[in-house]
Amino acid sequence: MHRECLRQLDDILSRHDKNRSALIPVIQEAQELFGYLPREALLKVAAHLGVPASAVYGVATFYAQFYLTPRGRHRVKVCQGTACHVRGGRSVLEAVKKQLGVGPGETTPDQKFTLERVACVGSCSLAPVVLVDEKILGGMTPDKVSRLTKASTVKERMRGRAFKIKMVFKIPAAHTALFKETPAHAGKPMPQPAFYSAIGQKQL
Amino acid sequence: MGKLTSVEELASLRAKIQSSQDSNRMRITVCGDTGCRANGSIEVARELARELAKCRPQTAVELKISGCPGFCQKGPVVLVHPPGIFYREVGRENRRRDAYDIIDKTVIGGGVVERLLYTDPHTKKTIANYDDVPFRARQMRIALQNNGRVNPDSIEDYIAVGGYAALARVLTMDPEEVIDQVKRSGLRGRGGAGFPTGVKWALCRKAEDRSMRYVICNGDEGDPGAFMDRSLMEGDPHSLVEGLTIGAYAIARGICPAEGHFYIRAEYPFAVQTIRCALKQAENMGLLGDNIIGTDFSFHVRVKEGAGAFVCGEETALIASIEGRRGMPRTRPPFPAQSGLWGKPTNINNVETWANIPRIINNGPEWYAGIGTEKSKGTKVFSLAGKVRNCGLIEVPMGTTLREIVFDIGGGIPDGKEVKAVQTGGPSGGCIPAELLDLPVDYEKLAEAGSIMGSGGLVVLDEETCMVDIARYFLEFTRSESCGKCNPCRLGIRQMHRIVEDICAGKGRPGDIELLEELAVAVKKGSLCGLGQTAPNPVLTTIKYFRDEYEEHVLRRRCPAKKCPGLFGYEINEETCKGCGLCLKHCPAGAVTGELKQPHVIDTEKCTGCGACFEKCAFKAIRKV
Ligand SMILES: Cc1cc2nc3c(=O)[nH]c(=O)nc-3n(C[C@H](O)[C@H](O)[C@H](O)COP(=O)(O)O)c2cc1C
Ligand code: FES
Numbered sequence: 001m002h003r004e005c006l007r008q009l010d011d012i013l014s015r016h017d018k019n020r021s022a023l024i025p026v027i028q029e030a031q032e033l034f035g036y037l038p039r040e041a042l043l044k045v046a047a048h049l050g051v052p053a054s055a056v057y058g059v060a061t062f063y064a065q066f067y068l069t070p071r072g073r074h075r076v077k078v079c080q081g082t083a084c085h086v087r088g089g090r091s092v093l094e095a096v097k098k099q100l101g102v103g104p105g106e107t108t109p110d111q112k113f114t115l116e117r118v119a120c121v122g123s124c125s126l127a128p129v130v131l132v133d134e135k136i137l138g139g140m141t142p143d144k145v146s147r148l149t150k151a152s153t154v155k156e157r158m159r160g161r162a163f164k165i166k167m168v169f170k171i172p173a174a175h176t177a178l179f180k181e182t183p184a185h186a187g188k189p190m191p192q193p194a195f196y197s198a199i200g201q202k203q204l
Numbered sequence: 205m206g207k208l209t210s211v212e213e214l215a216s217l218r219a220k221i222q223s224s225q226d227s228n229r230m231r232i233t234v235c236g237d238t239g240c241r242a243n244g245s246i247e248v249a250r251e252l253a254r255e256l257a258k259c260r261p262q263t264a265v266e267l268k269i270s271g272c273p274g275f276c277q278k279g280p281v282v283l284v285h286p287p288g289i290f291y292r293e294v295g296r297e298n299r300r301r302d303a304y305d306i307i308d309k310t311v312i313g314g315g316v317v318e319r320l321l322y323t324d325p326h327t328k329k330t331i332a333n334y335d336d337v338p339f340r341a342r343q344m345r346i347a348l349q350n351n352g353r354v355n356p357d358s359i360e361d362y363i364a365v366g367g368y369a370a371l372a373r374v375l376t377m378d379p380e381e382v383i384d385q386v387k388r389s390g391l392r393g394r395g396g397a398g399f400p401t402g403v404k405w406a407l408c409r410k411a412e413d414r415s416m417r418y419v420i421c422n423g424d425e426g427d428p429g430a431f432m433d434r435s436l437m438e439g440d441p442h443s444l445v446e447g448l449t450i451g452a453y454a455i456a457r458g459i460c461p462a463e464g465h466f467y468i469r470a471e472y473p474f475a476v477q478t479i480r481c482a483l484k485q486a487e488n489m490g491l492l493g494d495n496i497i498g499t500d501f502s503f504h505v506r507v508k509e510g511a512g513a514f515v516c517g518e519e520t521a522l523i524a525s526i527e528g529r530r531g532m533p534r535t536r537p538p539f540p541a542q543s544g545l546w547g548k549p550t551n552i553n554n555v556e557t558w559a560n561i562p563r564i565i566n567n568g569p570e571w572y573a574g575i576g577t578e579k580s581k582g583t584k585v586f587s588l589a590g591k592v593r594n595c596g597l598i599e600v601p602m603g604t605t606l607r608e609i610v611f612d613i614g615g616g617i618p619d620g621k622e623v624k625a626v627q628t629g630g631p632s633g634g635c636i637p638a639e640l641l642d643l644p645v646d647y648e649k650l651a652e653a654g655s656i657m658g659s660g661g662l663v664v665l666d667e668e669t670c671m672v673d674i675a676r677y678f679l680e681f682t683r684s685e686s687c688g689k690c691n692p693c694r695l696g697i698r699q700m701h702r703i704v705e706d707i708c709a710g711k712g713r714p715g716d717i718e719l720l721e722e723l724a725v726a727v728k729k730g731s732l733c734g735l736g737q738t739a740p741n742p743v744l745t746t747i748k749y750f751r752d753e754y755e756e757h758v759l760r761r762r763c764p765a766k767k768c769p770g771l772f773g774y775e776i777n778e779e780t781c782k783g784c785g786l787c788l789k790h791c792p793a794g795a796v797t798g799e800l801k802q803p804h805v806i807d808t809e810k811c812t813g814c815g816a817c818f819e820k821c822a823f824k825a826i827r828k829v
Contacts, residue, residue, distance in 0.1 A: 023528035024511055051528075062530040062687075064512030065470050082429030082627065082663045083589035085677050119514070119681060121471055122431035123239050124587060124663075125276035125595030134473075136242035142819065 002040075005033050009041055013048045020051055023059055027066065036067040072107045072114040076100065077131040081120030084128040088141070092128045093117060095142035207490030209498035211372045214363070214491075221364045228286065229264050230311060233352065234294075235281040236269035237438055238431075238474065245269075245280035248295040251303035252282075259307055268361075271439015273352030275339055276596040278322065283334055283352065284310050290334035291320040325593070325615060339594045342613045344575070346583045347559040348599045351439040356478050359485040362442040368491050370565035374450045375499050382454040383409065386561065389569035390581030395422055395517075395554030396632065396658050397734070398580070398647040404551060408541040409455045411549035416463070417456035418550040420526075421448050421558050423468040423475065424510055424517035427630030428681065430661030432585040433555040435597050437468065437475035440559065441482035445505070447558035449492060450565060452503045455551055464505035465545075467522055470512045480507055514631075514685035518733050519544075519552045521687065532687045533733035554659065556585055576602030580646035590627070590663035593618050600645070607641040610664055621666040625749070629658025631678045631685075632738035634745030635671060654745040656738065670767035671750040672757050676704040678742040686735060693736030696727035700743060708768045712758035717747060766828040770813045773829050778803040780825040787817035787826065 012029045016022035023045070030041050037060055046053040060066045078093045093104075096115060102108055104117040123129050126138025130145075137144075208214050234240075234249040249269055256265060275281055278292035289310060295302045305317045321330040322337050331337050345351075354361040362368070374382050387402030408417065421444055425433040437444065448464050456462035466483075468476050483505055486492035494502045508526050515521045516531040523545050525531040544550025560582060564572045573581050580602040586609065589595045593615035600609060606626050610616065617623050625635040628645075634655035636643060643649050647657050665674065679701040688694045700723050703716050724740035731737045747754060756762050763771035776787070776796075781803040788796040788804060795811040798804030806817070806826075818826045 020528040021526065024525065025509070028509060028511065055529075058530050059528065062513065063510075066511065080428070080681075082630065082661065082677070083595075084429075086590050086663060086665055086669055086674075118471060119426075120428035120430070121238075122425075122434040123242055123276075124429055124431055124589035125239050125279070126242055127589065127595075136238065138239075138242055 002034075002038070006040060006044065008033055009044060013045070018049060020049060023049060023051060023056065024063075027056070027060060031066060036070050067114075070107065070111070072112050074112060074133055075114050075116060075131075077116045077118045077121070078104075079119070079121050079123075079127070079129040079131070080117045081124065081127075083120070083124035087127040089128040091142050092130060092140045092145065095145040096130065099145050207488070209490065211376075211497060214368060214372055214497060218363050218366075218369075221360050225266075225364055229266060231266045231268065231285045232306070232311070233268055233270040233273075233283045233285070235271070235273055235279060235352065236356075237272035237276070237435060239272070239276035240279035240281055243279045243293075244295055244299065248280050248282065248299055248303060251295065251299050252306065255303045255307040256311070259312060265311055268355045268358075270353065271351040271356050272435040272597050273334070274343075274348070274597040274599075275337070275594065277594050281352075282306065282320075287332075288334050289316055289332050290322055290337055290340075291317065292322050294320055339596065339598075339613055339615065342608060343599050344583050344601050345599050346563050346572075346575075347436065347443075347556050347585050348440075348597065349563070350443060351435060351597070354440065354442075356439050356441055357481055359442060359482070359489060359491075362440075366566065367442050367562075368446055370562035371446050371449055371491065372497055374453055374565055375497060375501060379409070379454045379457040382450065382565070385569045386454070386564060387569075389564045389572040390576075390579075391557065391560055391564060391572065392580065392647065393554055394556035394560075394584065394659065396629070396656060398657060401553060401557055404541065404553070405451065405455055407539070408549050408551040409459070411542050413543070413547075413549055414460050416460055416546075416548040417452070418463055418465065418545040418548055419448055419452045419455060420465045420467060420522070420545070420550060420552040421555055422517065422519070422522060422552050423466055423472070423479075423555050424514075424522065425469055425472070425555070425659065426514035426517040426685075427632075427659050427661045429587070429589055429627075429630060429663045430659055431587045431589075432597055432660050434472050434475050435587075436555050436559050436585075437472070438478050441478045442486065443559045443562055444479070444555060445482050445486050445492060447561035448505065449496065449503050450561050451551065451553070451558065453501060455549075457501060462503055464503060465526060466505065466507045467510060467516075467526060468507065469510040469516075476507060476509055483507070513687075514681075515687045515733070515735050518735060520733070522552065523550065530687070532689045533735070535732060556660070577644065577646045579648055584645065584657070584660060586660045586662040588614050588662050588664070591617055591621065591623075591666035591669070592664040602646045603644040605642050605644050606636065609645070609662065610641065614664065617664065617666050621668065623664060624667050624669055625665045625671065627655075627663040627665060627674065627742075628661070629656040629738075629741070630661045631682050632656055632734065632741060633658045633661075634741045635665065635674060635749065636745070637749040639749075654748055655741065668765055668767065670708075670763055670765035671746040671753050672704060672708055672763075673765075673767050675743045675746045676701065676708050679704055679739070682735060682739040686739075690730070690732040690736065692727045692730030693732065693739065696723055696730070697736065697739050699723060700727070700740065704743065707754065707757045708763075708771075710757070710761045710768070710771050714758060716758055717751070717754050721747060769815065773808050773811055773813060774806055774815070774818055774826050775829045776804050776806055777825045777827060780823050782823055782825070784822070786820050786822065790816045790820045792816060 016026050031037055042056050046056040078096050080089050100113050102115050104115050107114040128140045130137045130140050234245050280294045282291040282294045309315045309317050316332050323330050334340050383405045391401045392398040452462040466479050510516050513531045516525045518533045519540050521531040521533040540550040576582050583599050583601050585599045588598050598613055623638050625637045627635050636653050650657050683697045683701045686693045706712055724744050727740050728737055756764050766772040783801040793810050793812045795807045796804050
């Protein structure tokens with residue numbers, strides 16, 4: 001597994017310029033690949049980009065996004081932004097800490113959850129907010145914290161089945177005349193609209 | 205579609221798209237922004253599509269997912285145009301029934317679904333039209349004009365509402381003239397400091413180094429409690445691309461090549477996707493890249509993702525981050541306009557600043573300068589959050605009072621509570637007390653009150669908020685986000701935090717407040733960058749306006765807002781207590797006594813103030829005293 005990832009790291013490196021400005025994007029992608037930043041990977045990046053390992057570690061330890069130790073399968077992020085704070089974000093964090101038995105930045109022993117605290121995920125109108133992986137749970141209370149594990153199972157079931165929805169759905173004007181002044185269901189069958197076409201696709 | 209090679213082609217393309225988009229055709233827009241999405245708006249859209257396919261309406265209907273129309277509190281939001289019916293909280297209870305009713309009653313029947321309309325909390329009447337909803341009616345949308353109107357993933361949609369017309373116009377203008385227009389509009393930077401944008405551009409254009417110019421869109425939005433830049437990037441990305449291209453033209457045309465960067469914070473993956481998609485679309489159409497619209501002006505833009513550091517919103521730290529270094533600010537001068545990214549002249553503006561540029565070019569600088577106050581022109585987008593009824597994204601002319609924002613637009617404070625203060629500017633700003641709610645919002649007035657405009661976070665605080673706790677909250681934030689390069693910031697904020705933490709824990713000493721004030725001045729004066737220079741603001745403003753609250757904590761060991769654990773007690777209301785025994789069971793200190801089915805009592809001597817009983821009581825019989 002690890003060796004396979006290291007091989008894939010080569011692909012990532014080959015896709016970027018071979019200079020310092022590529023450092024952050026490269027280790028961002030490397031973290032996607034490994035789930036965290038293992039030592040071998042960082043040393044390899046350093047050697048490839050011609051940047052001292054100390055500088056690579058300097059960057060990796062500066063930014064909150066980077067992890068030097070393995071993380072759990074799910075990431076639970078508890079928002080500690082201002083809007084969430086005034087609506088009780090702190091007690092939600094306490095409750096999550098208690099539920100998972102770990103503090104911010106730590107991973108549960110079964111490697112299932114990593115707890116993170118973030119400052120605002122931009123959904124302040126739903127405060128207080130908890131994110132389980134990419135799923136936003138709004139209006140959290142210490143009591144509702146038990147929903148956390150449920151949200152992650154849903155997510156797990158959906159994995160691999162990335163939803164795509166087409167953004168624009170139009171009924172061709174040519175067919176509209178058919179329905180004038182007749183009850184809605186009286187027309188001929190509509191041709192199936194091109195539903196999941198390629199315009200504006202976004203993974204949701 | 206091939207690349208556009210002339211302004212005429214762009215115009216005819218626009219005409220073509222517009223004629224295909226019959227304006228009388230019914231459009232259903234579903235907000236696809238983060239807030240609504242979390243409440244299931246995408247599923248609502250899918251359900252609507254399914255119903256539409258089933259019932260085959262009489263006229264062509266367009267269903268699209270748009271950016272944020274603003275009223276996040278009531279999400280998922282669905283708008284039906286014409287006539288502009290506003291449905292709120294669609295599908296929160298029953299997705300299928302709501303979707304069926306919207307299609308059945310509105311699309312086919314031409315009526316409204318009463319149940320899904322907004323109800324005015326004062327008059328108790330329902331309001332059908334979005335423009336009549338008080339939240340919307342008091343606003344003026346310039347930067348946000350396309351949010352909720354266009355499909356962010358469709359460049360055609362943007363072109364249909366006049367997009368890229370400003371760019372086409374600019375490409376025939378003298379760059380100096382473009383800068384002059386921006387100067388005349390009076391537009392000031394929306395990222396916080398409010399530096400006049402046109403002046404900044406002119407400085408960058410005049411820089412000595414004539415080999416390269418960089419223009420950057422600062423989408424770092426680090427202020428916790430602010431989300432307007434995210435909404436703009438996710439809801440109207442093409443305006444930003446257009447603005448940035450205009451900026452590049454004004455700054456570099458005739459001097460040297462230019463290159464652009466979007467720097468977007470890591471927490472906004474969806475914004476990154478949207479901007480990437482917009483850049484690709486613009487490039488495919490010849491509105492970006494080589495030889496834009498057939499001219500010899502070329503401009504390429506890249507996207508850089510942040511990696512989770514608040515300080516990277518500061519321009520020199522942002523540059524360091526793009527260069528692949530630790531995001532640490534450096535001393536200025538030299539300013540980025542002289543020596544920025546890779547040592548080349550660089551111009552950085554905030555997302556909202558860039559969004560305003562195409563509007564100014566299209567409508568003329570005089571139009572823009574006619575809005576707002578004497579020194580602050582135009583409008584400002586705020587993200588209204590905290591203890592307010594209508595959270596959401598709003599845009600008001602400069603000079604609007606805080607009272608109008610909180611009460612007329614925000615609908616006041618929920619649960620019959622009183623407003624206590626409004627926090628603006630995030631960790632760099634301050635708390636403006638209720639007495640000053642009639643303050644017109646502009647750069648100068650907010651600064652006079654000790655706060656700043658900031659990027660536009662506006663968090664409403666009610667009587668239950670402890671101001672010392674707020675000060676502690678922000679210090680905790682700035683302490684952990686300080687990059688550690690300069691001592692006043694790294695150590696000073698840490699000391700201030702420690703003192704405020706002691707005060708909150710009831711361990712404050714007489715003289716602490718004065719010590720805090722002294723430290724605050726030292727940190728402000730001595731820090732290298734804006735982070736440290738402004739970090740004491742939340743403390744200074746709360747001391748200035750709520751000194752009695754600090755004194756109460758320090759001298760009497762009491763928290764008047766009943767927020768700081770240990771600085772207030774609990775009491776059981778004999779009348780509502782049912783004697784269920786739940787509190788007794790959960791009290792870790794054994795402070796609760798009482799017989800089953802008889803009112804219980806709390807022994808204040810033994811009570812540690814942990815609040816376990818308060819949390820557990822099902823009858824709300826326990827209150828804070
Ligand atoms: C600590 C700190 C954080 C900042 N964060 C942001 C930010 O998140 N977004 C932003 O646009 N500007 C931010 N700024 C301001 C920028 O340094 C810069 O002034 C701004 O991007 C300039 O754009 P404007 O002239 O359009 O306002 C921050 C400044 C400081 C000191
Ligand atoms: S403060 Fe939590 S989402 Fe903004």
